[in-house]
Amino acid sequence: MSWRPNHTQSVFVLIAAVVAFPFFGGASATTVMALGGLYAIVAIGLNLLVGYAGKISFGHNAFMALGAYASGILTVTYDWSPLAAMLAATAGSGLVAFVIGAPILRVRGHYLAMITLAFAQIVIIVSTRWTEVTGGLTGIPGVPDFSILGFAFDTKQKMYYLIWFVTIVLFLLSFRIVDSRFGRALRALGAHEAAAASLGVDVVRCRIQIFVLSAVYAALAGSLYAHFLNYVNGTFFDLSVMIQLMAILVVGGIGTLWGPLVGAVLLVWVSHSLGSYAEYSQLIFGVLYGGALLFLPRGAVGEIAARLKGTGSRLRSG
Amino acid sequence: MTPSLLIDVQGLTKTFGGVTALDKVDFSVAPGRIAGLIGPNGAGKSTFFNVLTGVLPGNGGEIRFDGKRLNGLQPHARVRLGMVRTFQKIHPFHGMTVLESVMVGCHTRGGAGMLSAMLRLPAVKAEERRFREAAEAALAFVGLGRQAQAPADALPLGHQRLLQIACGLVTDPRVMLLDEPASGLDANETARLADLLIAIRAQGKTLVLVEHDMSLVMKICDQITVLSFGRRLANGSPDEVRRNPKVIEAYLGSGEHRA
Structure with missing residues (x-):
């Protein structure tokens, strides 16, 4: 099973x-945690793709960028409402993911990883050079606060609550996805493609769907990011973000539903506490990533779940 | 018009580079029968299964299932038409329970997609309940009812074979193609497998098995096809095949013909 019997309690504790x-945390810590929520949103989707369907993407930073730029451009240049811009940004990014994924996900192998890596590099380069539209290296300042029906999320704290509301909704939805006809098909094809197909699973279709969904999550996070910082810049979404996302999955526990959440919160705090050592962040993420692969291959959550199972007779009702 | 043959394969050919793995093989089964496919190692039995189920494309010939041409259809689409297979090598779905694995087999019985899973509307819940009941029934039928909540990859080999059959059964197939279902089983397990396969036939399903265990094949099959070096060597009832000199030669070698 994907979760322990005390799932409801754990979720309740999380929400509390x-x-x-x-x-208790103060303004600066709240900002860090809001960032953690944004990363968690992307990681939740990426985990469904990588951890369950077994396909690797190195382009989710680019989908974040697409979401952020679309929201920024539509609200600043075209004066759209933030909500309409966000819907367009996520739908548009989903469409881009479909166009990229549909041909590549038909073939076996690691083509998705290579193509998405190339795609991400292109997106980031274009975003910093296409000055007329993206503002080039200056980016897009003055992105308005997010608002829904006149209610403005005009403080960092309000944005924190909005971001974590979205995070928790997507987190809870991931349980539903995994424990469904679609989710079982996804897990089965991740475990063994031919065996899943032999039971009637349309492998290609499932993979495209989950790739698009994960891209939509990333774009949603990017769009929230733009409104959170009131600013968009392509350098926010470079390859190091993708590396950090992978580290989140591996450290948190790939293929576990709590993993992305735990990993995201852990990693933003590591990142934040680097302070003046920030220039070594790549090195430190590399060490974390490698260390987790070597010593905690199931990630923090996977390891804890396995320990609980080991002593399961007492902990589980039966 | 209902065709009298459920599977009708004519002149099936498959080449790998210069090697002809299947050479114009004919094969047919009428509904409700158990057909055996035997032959020495390398005869092309597994290749035949792979082409029949769409895992590999064929190079020639025609496959008809209940009168419909299957050539070019993806494996998952053939499941929808009622053709399901098992593999010689077991592939348990890591991270899933036995029950969940069998519920994967319910895939073609429903239509709830990604978004409806997220919304979990009443119709989706009802579908899940149907899946669960069908999967539990299939597990009980093959004798794995008590293992439903075990991790799929923790079952011993004998149970893995039964799990494969349960997964296949819930797709509600008209024909099940079993690739060496008895391989790795002991005599007791094989005897129980034979009973199980006969019980499946009694439900009106058709079975095709590739198998090395001759006593099992001779005991339960209504018809046997022998392949050798990619060609059909013989075809007929177990008694006819057993007495066929070409079959004896293929299996025992051609010592008496040596000059």
Whole structure:
């Protein structure tokens, strides 16, 4: 099973912790945690793709960028409402993912990883050079606060709650996805493609769907990011973001549903506490990534789950 | 018009580079029968299964299933038409329970997609319940009812074979193609497998098995096709095949013909 019997309690504790955090953490810590929520949103989708369907993408930083730029450009240049811009940004990024994924996901092998890596490099380069549209290296300043029906999320704390609301909704939806007809097909094809196909699973279709969904999550996070910082810049979404996302999955526990959440929160704090050592962040993420692969191959959550199972007779009702 | 043959293969050919793995093989089964496919190692039995189920494309010939031409159809589409297979090598779905694995086999019985899974509407819940009941029934039928919550990859080999059959059964197939279902089983397990296959036939399903265990094949099959070096060597009832001199030669070698 994908979760322990105390799932409801764990979720309740999570929600309580998220709600209470700003009251104890202070403004700066709340900003860090909001960033953690943004990373978690991307990681939740990426985990469904990588951890369950077994396909690797190195382009999710680019889908974040697409979401952020689309929101930024539509709200600043074209004066769209933030909500309409966000819907267009996520739908548009999903469409881009479909165009990229549909041909590549038909073939076996690691083509998706290579093509998405190339795609991401192109997106980032274009975003910093196409000055008329993206503002080039200056980026897009003055992105308005996010608002829904006149209610403005005009403080970092309000944005924190919005971001974590989205994070928790997507987190809970991931349980539904994994435990469904679609989710079982996904897990089966991730475990063994031919065996899944032999039971009637349309492998290509499932893979395209989950790739598009994960890209939509990334774009949604990017769009929220733009409104959170009131600013968009392509350098926010370079390859190091993708490396950090992979580290989140591996450290948190790839193919576990709590993994992306735990990994994202851990990694933003590591990143934040580097302070003046920030220039070594790549090195430190590399060490974390390698260390997790060597010593905690199931990630933090996978390891804890396995320990709980080991002593399961007492912990589980039966 | 209902065709009298459920599977009708004519002149099936498959080449790998210069090697002809299947050379104009004919094969047919009427509904409700158990057909055996035997032959020495390398005779092309597994290749035949792979082309029949769409895992490999063929180079020539025609496959008809219940009168419909299957050539070019993807494996998953053939499952929808009622043709399901198992593999000689077991491929348990890591990370899934036995029950969940069998529920994968319910895939073609429903239509809930990614978005409806997220919304989990009443119709989706009802479908899940149907899947669960069908999977539990299939597990009980093959004798794995008590293992439903075990991790799929923790089952011993004998149970893995039964799990494969349960997965196939819930697709509600008209024909099941079993690739060496008895391989790795002991005599007791093989005897129980024979009973199980006969019980499946009694439900009106058709079975085709590739098998090395001759006593099993001779015991349960209504008809046997012998392949050798990619060609059909013989075809007929177990008694006819057993007495066929070409079959004896293929299996025992051609010592008496040596000059």
